[in-house]
Amino acid sequence: MRSPRMRFLAVAAAPLVFLAACDTGSGDDASSSDDAAATSAPGDDAAATSAAPNGDLADLGVDTDGDVPALTWDGEPFADGDLPFVAAQTESEVLTEGDGDEVADTHEVRVRYLTVNGSTGDELVSTFENDEAVTLDMTDEGIFPAFTEVLPGSNVGDELLMTIPAADAFGEAGNPQLGVGATDTMIFYMEVLETGEPLTQAEGEEVEPEEGLPTVETDGESAAQIDVEGVEAPDQLVEQVLIQGEGPEVVAGQTIRVHYTGVQLSNGEQFDASYDRGEPTEFPIGVGQVITGWDEGLVGQNVGSRVLLVIPADQAYGEAPEDDAAAETGDGQPPANPLEGEDLVFVIDILGAS
Known part of the structure; x- marks a missing residue:
């Protein structure tokens, strides 16, 4: 049917x-x-x-x-x-x-x-x-x-x-x-x-995740609850499909529409969620407009999928400076992004790509 x-x-x-x-x-x-x-x-x-x-x-x-x-x-x-x-x-x-x-x-x-x-x-x-x-x-x-x-x-x-x-x-x-x-x-x-009707959340077949990854609980209508306890810091990007969508593959250069939740791997603290703004987010993918972990982790995924990404700092907002002095720019100001040096975890529902 x-x-x-x-x-x-x-x-x-x-x-x-x-x-x-x-x-x-x-x-x-x-x-x-x-x-x-x-x-x-x-x-x-x-x-x-x-x-x-x-x-x-x-x-x-x-x-x-x-x-x-x-x-x-x-x-x-x-x-x-x-x-x-x-x-x-x-x-x-x-x-x-x-x-x-x-x-x-x-x-x-x-x-x-x-x-x-x-x-x-x-x-x-x-x-x-x-x-x-x-x-x-x-x-x-x-x-x-x-x-x-x-x-x-x-x-x-x-x-x-x-x-x-x-x-x-x-x-x-x-x-x-x-x-x-x-x-x-x-x-x-x-x-x-x-x-x-437009997709409002991931839709497809559930996939059993690999062991050792953050665990996720979500109803698809509000920010996901992501448990990072015991998860090791990654040395490379980790991609895990949680729901396998049946749509076309996302291609670099497309604009995608997503709902997402992001937390820090170090403490599990949520720092962003599109659900809190009441609507999905749209942006070009695969062209350097978002962090590298998103560009590499979402291109090739299928529309309708829910994807878990564990992103090392160097593919997010950059590695942390080696010392406090290096943490400041030439004019004595601290780094612009407070997530610098943080490994990040995202749960992303891909609702469309065009």
Whole structure:
């Protein structure tokens, strides 16, 4: 029987192309759009008024015969069409109906997609090139309204086309960083791969830990109780899976979402726990943004896993200075991190990776 929870769901961390503007230049923010207009380059107003809608979603299609999908216009490669393609409003169409689970408005949805700028024909982003996918959180108010309106009610296996004017996504200024001008239209081809409720704790098969490691008691909803009595200081990183998740392996460069508890090996004192802040933590992994023990201990683990890490000081916050004099920097200040020289123990639930 299939679990109602999607076991291999990645973190709902949408790439920048999916993130809507914080304001659309309306209401109380009208002055900000006036400022933008005042500083725009000559000819911008003319371009804005000349970009009359000429694009019909019904004329678009997708060629899936090649190695990766390609957008078409009237059956020909999109870039060969009578550009620019300008849509009057956000629209969507189901090209192929899937028969998988239905997407709910509380779900995370794993998708592959291709995005093209309708004005230039340029490809903005494609996950098909490297056979990747991203996950969209339907409860995230920061992503495009088109996705939170269109995807709930769709099914796994659906293939969708969407046209989204830049103003509907980013506001009146568009998004120059992505190469999307104020009057451009973005065209999305999207495949719905998987859907399910977000993981809130590790889920999978329990694993019997090796002897001599810290013992762990946790309900997955609050900080873990970690007993370090009698545990020897490690001379290298120790990784122990406590629950084997069924999700994809974490890859260096991804952003992962975790719940965790950390204690000092020397005395078992808790120094940090994401549970105390009431929500999971997200960060890039395997790229030097966190301590080495996390980079090395979490890359290669599976989403859904609970992992025990015993980390020597040199892979945490560094070895302790040899004497008190060395403990101070050149300006007479003590080390910035009080965990310097401490071996650390973490229990980490990997809730997603994208």
